[in-house]
Amino acid sequence: MSTMRELLVINPNTTTAITETLTSLVRASVPADVRVHAVTAAFGAPYISDETAYAVAGHAALKAWQQASLARATPFDGVIVGCFGDPGLFALREAAHCPVTGLAEGAIQEAIRRMADSLPTGKARCAIVTGGAAWGPMLRKLLPTLAGGERVAAIETVALTGAQLRADPAAAAALLVQACRKVRLEHGADAIILGGAGLGGLAASLQEHIDVPLIDSVLAAARQVWFAPPSAGQGMPAWL
Structure with a gap:
């Protein structure tokens, strides 16, 4: 049993x-x-x-x-x-x-695991995309305290909060894809975390637009x- x-x-x-x-x-x-x-x-x-x-x-x-x-x-x-x-x-x-x-911690660990599947050298870096500009500086202070935080190359926030993004899927898709492409191009991110409960479930629908793994922070923590x-x-x- x-x-x-x-x-x-x-x-x-x-x-x-x-x-x-x-x-x-x-x-x-x-x-x-x-x-x-x-x-x-x-x-x-x-x-x-x-x-x-x-x-x-x-x-x-x-x-x-x-x-x-x-x-x-x-x-x-x-x-x-x-x-x-x-x-x-x-x-x-x-x-x-x-x-x-x-x-946050769960998503970073999931990103590290996913990156290791194709980039086993340990040099791969991920990036975070999340809603709400206020979260940028707050997350930068948090990262050094989290296991794997040093593997985060960039944090990109969009103007809408997670709740606002969830309430407007069309706007969310456009903003998040743009932000993901930015961190991929400017920082060479090998995986991108979509951070926040409000962004939960969106990674699967956006993955086709991004050429590196998108990490859903809710599913990653689970x-x-x-x-x-x-x-x-x-x-x-x-x-x-």
């Missing part, structure tokens, strides 16, 4: 539509022995677009994990932070008893969570 693996997906913003998108994409991509649970942050911003919202999202993600864990008799087997920025990742990795990754660095399993501090 097979044992189910229990995977928790945390949306660290308060928009339930994003949670629904994450849940649908992850459930459609995981093996049959993985059961997906999803939670939405109980407080914070509806969209994370600045450092304040990002800081609060880390706290909200940690509390969401705590509350979801307390409702269970056994620990989760994996946790995904469903934001391309991974708020709360390292706190969750300290507290949880299972592998934890975020959309695959890579099981290979994430070990967690410390310290649990939540008593004062929180």
Whole structure:
């Protein structure tokens, strides 16, 4: 008799539509022995677009994990932070008893794996394309803290946010293809990450327009969570 693996997906913003998108994409991509649970942050911003919202999202993600864990008799087997920025990742990795990754870290690891299939020298570089200009500097600060972050050659943002891109597929396709071609031409990217929950599911439809692998950050995290660095399993501090 097979044992189910229990995977928790945390949306660290308060928009339930994003949670629904994450849940649908992850459930459609995981093996049959993985059961997906999803939670939405109980407080914070509806969209994370600045450092304040990002800081609060880390706290909200940690509390969401705590509350979801307390409702269970056994620990989760994996946790995904469903934001391309991974708020709360390292706190969750300290507290949880299972592998934890975020959309950014998971996508970078997936890109490295995909690039190694054709470029095994380790010299290949990927690029990130995402929505919302504010994310450019925020991601540049995050990358040095993530495993494989040094393999990212460029970050390109488009003016529309992830939610706006998802709401207008035609505009999204044009903007994202243009941005992908730019990082391919100007930075020689060997793989391109489409970062963010709002961009989830778009890579497959855009791949025919780009001559290097496009990485869907949501699907990548769902695959890579099981290979994430070990967690410390310290649990939540008593004062929180």
